């Protein structure tokens with residue numbers, strides 16, 4: 001399916017009876033402490049009203065959208081992903097950027113498939129089934145995000161031949177099958193035929209807490225394998241089933257270009273590779289399949305992966321104090337940017353690193369440096 005469809009629908013996102021701030025942040029906000037404080041600020045209430053999701057694919061939701069438009073008389077540019085199908089690799093709970101992106105794409109009307117790391121699959125599916133995520137599955141129109149299918153995935157293995165015996169027999173992988181990148185792409189093809197949107201929201205660096213000077217070759221290569229080559233591999237295997245006009249997105253971090261002590265183990269190198277690959281893949285996938293490739297350089301978020309690094313709360317505080325926009329960064333803001341980037345509205349943007357970090361990347365001075373107060 002092509003990426004050219006764009007109707008004239010635009011909805012107001014805020015639902016009556018739900019505080020705007022709760023809708024804006026959901027459970028995916030970056031810092032609960034700042035979030036709670038900021039929820040009282042009117043700036044968020046007014047910003048929340050400008051979110052522009054579209055309807056889900058069912059006819060009920062289409063009717064809701066039409067009604068919403070005619071009642072509000074809203075004019076403007078829509079983010080309309082109805083009729084598009086997205087595969088989002090790297091969703092295993094409702095705290096990370098992958099989840100927020102899934103929600104934004106679903107709110108804009110896309111059908112959602114997710115790829116979940118095999119060791120995290122059981123708990124994710126059980127939580128989903130038991131309704132643990134129901135509150136955070138809520139979309140701006142009040143419906144719950146539907147995930148059409150959850151695929152087991154381990155993005156460090158391209159084919160089954162690459163999987164070592166100890167992983168094959170590991171009990172965390174027992175019961176799951178067809179989880180290498182090639183097999184997942186084949187299964188998605190068998191199930192759905194094609195996709196329009198590919199999202200890479202995963203990273204892993206086993207030695208992330210070690211300075212680069214102390215990182216082993218094994219740890220460094222593992223970080224690159226899980227966090228950069230995994231994107232090359234996903235695009236390589238999914239490109240043949242991506243409809244022309246489609247788009248892909250990955251998530252990067254400013255440590256690729258500025259020194260962030262503590263983000264070690266080769267993870268800064270992995271993000272630098274990911275950004276460089278974004279440009280090269282934009283050229284290759286653009287010429288080969290008319291597919292756009294961009295990466296979002298996101299500000300700090302207290303996700304499960306980020307907590308493993310050990311100093312994420314400090315990074316969030318640092319950003320709040322020093323960024324041009326002195327506000328909490330919500331995962332939904334990254335989700336909304338992703339929705340824009342994969343939509344026809346961004347049809348001329350490819351090969352770019354887009355910063356969604358309250359502007360922190362532009363600063364050359366830490367305002368809270370003790371040096372400045374003397």
Ligand SMILES: NC(=O)c1ccc[n+]([C@@H]2O[C@H](COP(=O)([O-])OP(=O)(O)OC[C@H]3O[C@@H](n4cnc5c(N)ncnc54)[C@H](O)[C@@H]3O)[C@@H](O)[C@H]2O)c1
Pocket residue numbers: 089090091092093095096097098116117118120153154155156200201202203204226251252253254297298299300301302303304305306
């Ligand atoms: N949290 C931040 O502050 C921040 C900032 C900038 C960029 N990012 C990037 O955002 C992306 C998503 O991370 P997040 O912080 O939202 O955390 P997250 O924990 O929600 O996402 C990371 C995901 O990667 C999955 N994963 C790890 N190894 C995998 C493998 N081999 N195969 C498949 N899946 C695997 C994990 O199961 C998890 O679901 C990452 O690329 C991360 O580097 C995060």
